[in-house]
Amino acid sequence: MKTAIVAALGLAVIGAIAALAQTQSGPTWMRTVVVRNAAADASGNIRVPANYRTTYEFLGSWAVAADQGAGAKQQHIVYASPGAVAAYRKSGHFPDGTVLVKEVYATSTGSMTTGTVSHELALQGWFVMVVDSENDHPGNKLWGDGWGWSWFDANNSLKTTSTDYKTDCQSCHVPARSTQWIYVQGYPALHRCHAPRWPAALSHPSGVRTGLALASWRRTCHSQTECDRDPIPWWTRGQMTLLCDGVP
Numbered sequence: 001m002k003t004a005i006v007a008a009l010g011l012a013v014i015g016a017i018a019a020l021a022q023t024q025s026g027p028t029w030m031r032t033v034v035v036r037n038a039a040a041d042a043s044g045n046i047r048v049p050a051n052y053r054t055t056y057e058f059l060g061s062w063a064v065a066a067d068q069g070a071g072a073k074q075q076h077i078v079y080a081s082p083g084a085v086a087a088y089r090k091s092g093h094f095p096d097g098t099v100l101v102k103e104v105y106a107t108s109t110g111s112m113t114t115g116t117v118s119h120e121l122a123l124q125g126w127f128v129m130v131v132d133s134e135n136d137h138p139g140n141k142l143w144g145d146g147w148g149w150s151w152f153d154a155n156n157s158l159k160t161t162s163t164d165y166k167t168d169c170q171s172c173h174v175p176a177r178s179t180q181w182i183y184v185q186g187y188p189a190l191h192r193c194h195a196p197r198w199p200a201a202l203s204h205p206s207g208v209r210t211g212l213a214l215a216s217w218r219r220t221c222h223s224q225t226e227c228d229r230d231p232i233p234w235w236t237r238g239q240m241t242l243l244c245d246g247v248p
């Protein structure tokens with residue numbers, strides 16, 4: 001179906017799509033086509049989307065500690081296609097067509113005025129994942145379980161060296177199975193409840209929560225799960241409506 005839409009758009013629309021990819025304006029359905037188009041072709045060949053550093057949303061980063069000594073031996077920077085964060089915060093999952101790009105860097109560690117610091121030195125390659133909730137590529141060993149999966153060496157962003165996502169990728173992502181195979185705990189922007197939103201007058205520095213002193217109660221949840229598990233108490237309903245970025 002999506003393939004059909006892409007085909008139906010035809011060559012005449014390619015210029016418009018390129019323009020949209022630059023501005024990220026236009027109707028949502030068109031943006032979805034643009035994003036899918038950018039990371040995978042109709043036959044399911046995945047590639048690193050062009051210009052993701054300037055057009056994608058920053059999700060978060062990981063530092064893999066050095067085996068010996070201080071600092072990180074690798075840094076991973078993760079980006080998501082435009083609109084992915086808003087969609088995730090609304091629905092709790094990445095919608096069809098979402099693309100995730102993880103850069104893998106070798107690092108350099110040294111002394112700076114902030115302490116011992118590691119920074120990105122050399123790009124080693126990219127992991128790319130594309131949401132495919134409708135299983136558009138049955139029989140293709142790089143697609144399955146709701147995603148297209150591929151690794152790219154730094155010298156070739158267009159051709160993957162991965163051959164089978166089950167052995168190359170998925171076994172390592174099992175701990176994140178319940179969150180669409182994605183390690184969402186590392187991405188603050190996805191968590192609607194990350195920061196308390198009480199007006200300062202209603203916050204208490206200690207974070208102490210008491211039913212008697214409503215004004216000193218402050219709600220802080222660090223993940224959506226925590227927020228859902230501990231909903232706003234009945235005695236505050238109707239009195240306080242500000243909760244988790246306005247999500248009830």
Ligand code: HEC
Pocket residue numbers: 062064076078100101102127128129148149150151162165168169170172173176181182183184186
């Ligand atoms: C050695 C285990 C391992 C393998 C193999 C692996 N991953 Fe991951 N992947 C992880 C871990 C752990 C994270 C999050 C922490 C990090 O980056 O260090 C992650 C993060 C990612 C991310 C960022 C989104 C997220 O899930 O948080 C993408 C994209 C990704 N991996 C894609 C792939 C693809 C595609 C493959 C196969 C080509 C693959 N990974 C193979 C362990 C692995």
